[in-house]
Amino acid sequence: MAENKPIPLEFEKPLEVLSEQITRLEQQLVSHPELEADIEKLQEQYSKLKKSLYSNLKSIDHLAIARHPQRPYTRDYLERWDPNWLELHGDRKGSDDQAMVCGLVRFDDELRCLVVGTQKGRDLRAKQRCNFGMPQPEGYRKALRLFHHAEKFGIPIVTLIDTPGAYPGLEAEEHNQAQAIAVNLLELSGLTVPVISVVTGEGGSGGALAIGVTNRILMLEHSVYSVISPEGCASILWRSSEKVLEAAEAMRITAREILALGVIDGVIEEPLGGAHHDMDMAAANVKAALTRELKSLLALSPAEIRKDRQNKYRKIGAFVEAN
Amino acid sequence: MAENKPIPLEFEKPLEVLSEQITRLEQQLVSHPELEADIEKLQEQYSKLKKSLYSNLKSIDHLAIARHPQRPYTRDYLERWDPNWLELHGDRKGSDDQAMVCGLVRFDDELRCLVVGTQKGRDLRAKQRCNFGMPQPEGYRKALRLFHHAEKFGIPIVTLIDTPGAYPGLEAEEHNQAQAIAVNLLELSGLTVPVISVVTGEGGSGGALAIGVTNRILMLEHSVYSVISPEGCASILWRSSEKVLEAAEAMRITAREILALGVIDGVIEEPLGGAHHDMDMAAANVKAALTRELKSLLALSPAEIRKDRQNKYRKIGAFVEAN
């Protein structure tokens, strides 16, 4: 599938400069064949720089990639996994939150699942329609309706998480955003079908967790997951919105750090430069990971599946017991 | 409890005339003791007329009593049954429909229940707050939340029905009024606690049934229950809003007629002239009937209680099978 050229991020600027230099030289190559050696050298330099750049990313660079406007969203994955995926709409009670996409998906003849994922929207109109990926309470209730549907029919569940968080608005509070999230946490923990979540971009606080209480949590290499946005943390703890870098580092929001904390179960590799550099490969990587994990969970009994999920969360926490 | 003097209905006017005549004579009694005999005669006549009047009511007279502005509503019953009844509010999702009142009530040391009832509101402001007894979808969902609460804790349920119907409004349709009703029908039929409904005033169509799928249905003597309001029926079938009388008769909306059709299980006697003539007595009569029915249902197992309810509705219907 043809994709738009990736828009470079701030920290990718040196790469960009080099790349432009190479292009300029290449254009002169016909009239100046002697440039060939220079170009080759530059290209080598480019490859090296690229590798070292992406293997030494700061938290804030991961954050930038996770929020990249070309990052693949739930619908991008769904289209690639199963072009015939069947979307299911609505909470049945007045609302169909576009920030929460739900659908029935076949991975192969042996494996089908319900996918529930947040959706940010690509162009401005889609962004507005999707509320920039911030679900209303009704979005969480739509997800819950379909969680129960999947439970009833023994269909495994996959959730894709990429949200700044639950929407903090007047109506959202009126309609009890907190309760919508809390009920999902409780109901997800009681399901007896396998549930796996993948943080594909931003995992933003309770709004992410509301579809993230699962048997396995996977994170894409450059995705982030945190209890509050680094911006929010900086402004509360440092009382300065400029301390985002510090806050992002201090909170340990990256996939590898969270893996080290024992909270998630695996990190899915992204194409070099991030998932938006090759959506097809990103989608294939996620699908492969999901297939593997789902198949292993399907070997468990329903009661074991529930117990497995509850045990996972029961163990998370760091404390000291004095006596 | 002191009550306001009952406001006479149209068909009660002859009684009213007689009563005024008696009062006038009584005022002259001191100066004209010879009037005593006349008064006595008139009083006898009054009693006779009253009895014959209330034992020969037309459907439309019952309808008028059922809709009498002084008719006791759910809160009137609750206060009389248990001054310490504990009201529970809200659907947890943004709304607390005042047209649907829910509370925990103790009948005696042995018998407690959840009461769910529609509420019309007495004065104009209360009427508006209660939307004239017409619940929104959120009202039915509030009731459902508490039905599930009662089921969880093995608490029997009593529902009191007095509603023109579910509210036919724009927001009500947006929020899926039909679904709110349908889900209640389904969920009520699956409960394993005893559920009894009493039609205390108007039983208006699906909006009434949404809290009326119960093990026993009782109706107050002058209450009515119908699939559509007589006004609606007249305007559709007769194409004339003046044919209310005919429609009311044709649809068989009165307690005794519906008992004869085998749909309800009993008729609760009202004070002469209707429940608004003596709320205390009306409340006591309903409580006695409920206590009797609940105690007999409590002898059944949960599974039997559900089966009993489903069987009841399974049998309702009139059809012919040709072969």
Added chain:
Amino acid sequence: MAMDLKDWFSNRRKRRERENLVPKQPLSNEEYCALWKQCFQCREMLYARDLRHNLHVCPKCQYHFRIGAEERIEQIADPDSFVEIDQKMDSADPLEFVDTDAYSKRQKQAQKKSGLYEAVLTGTCRINGHDAALGVMDFAFFGGSMGSVVGEKVTRLIEKAIEEHIPLIIVSSSGGARMQEGILSLMQLAKTSSALKDLSDAGLLYISILSEPTFGGVTASFAMLGDIIIAERGARVGFAGRRVIEQTIRQKLPADFQTAEYLLKHGQVDMVLDRLQIKETLANMIQFHQPLVEDPNRAFSKNGRSKVGSRTKK
């Protein structure tokens, strides 16, 4: 709660003739009428056999003509697979109801006019090889209103699905309750919903299809209780009718009020489908909701979860 007939007729009139299409052609004679049908929406003259092959959807403008229960069954069930049950169940007249005419007389007229016994056909069938219980309402009989017969037939259909452990599909089309059966018609809402509770507890799939028009008691019972709810393109669906609401709120309603697209926007249905997509989608969903893994060695397929979906005939 009956809906207003004027509502859906007026809507048709309102749709404007498209300028770039063939100008209207007045109908000439009966023979002509039988062969040709004019599209309500674009006014195109359509050859009746072509229209039928296109499932009574105008090939020019996609207008969905209202169809009867028999045509619907033909469109959904595999050829010759539909086996009707309770074929000759007939309305009684429990109230001996008379308005400007007797209910018993109206029933006979409705039967004669529509060629149907009652407002719903029920039975079992196969859909692309999958067994299913199928009920289809017909608006042409008494406005698709639900009386005792509709309630009883739908209930028996649900019981049949439970008994045979097959998914249930109901295509609704109704103006509401059958007023002439009074409170008995209202109680059919409870009876059918109660049967659906058993179906649900048995873990069986129920797909509800809402077709133009579905209102009142049918919407407020089985039509809104599907695990999956599909609105057919062009359907209008609601609880109260448009006119009743306008009288209540004394306000103009939005133009798309109670249309299939409105239902989707307000989260009331899972999807809106063109008529031509329905059969494939039904088969697809029935298959999706079957347990995929039949291997008895795998814990997930054998463990306490009730078997769902249909058996597929090879």
Added chain:
Amino acid sequence: MAMDLKDWFSNRRKRRERENLVPKQPLSNEEYCALWKQCFQCREMLYARDLRHNLHVCPKCQYHFRIGAEERIEQIADPDSFVEIDQKMDSADPLEFVDTDAYSKRQKQAQKKSGLYEAVLTGTCRINGHDAALGVMDFAFFGGSMGSVVGEKVTRLIEKAIEEHIPLIIVSSSGGARMQEGILSLMQLAKTSSALKDLSDAGLLYISILSEPTFGGVTASFAMLGDIIIAERGARVGFAGRRVIEQTIRQKLPADFQTAEYLLKHGQVDMVLDRLQIKETLANMIQFHQPLVEDPNRAFSKNGRSKVGSRTKK
């Protein structure tokens, strides 16, 4: 999601002194301060012992002073009936978190200042003779924020309730999650909610009391999951804080936004209670939710339904 401290302090200031009450009296010296306390709302000078006897509710204007966990327990539990569990569980510093100061240092300071180990006290008690598991949060410790210790203690309390088959009561008061524990603090929402699923499946009663203030992750987990939810008069409760929302929607919020009365109006709580009504109501509800009939001959009390409610000590 942390709420804004300014929010609830500003609200106090906004409350106007009532004209017919005694004029303000400036505080003179420390001794005086210990004996007398000025009402935030009506500015009445209150004798500290009287105030305490009135459960820290101003007898003039009913202003509810914020109280600590120990005072709350004293108000709810029967005298000497509270038996604390997990008393000395202490925060770790899994992220070695440093902002303008180190988390480990801030913890020690919070402990010293508040006299508490952590932001919640948990244990068992009796309430008018009924056994119950009781957890009370204390806003004075780290703004009642939920980190690993709060999550673990609340989870163990829930497990205790299941084990002893007694109802659970939690009084919440929290600014949100403990940011200094990063993703671990977020996961406490899942851990506590998951334990509550087991409690619910065991058929045990859970009453959640929301006290001023309750926000963020605590609201979005156990605080909103009560079978019965009570908001204490004067409490403000929500998911996002007022200022965050105002910045998002760029609009003024209603004056009663997120107050107890607002929650009631929007169907989020079962009732709003004055502090003086809480203990009686709790006892009443625990009793109501017990099976009334203990006669083993009556089918209803013995049949498959799980036993609920508490055992009552005579």
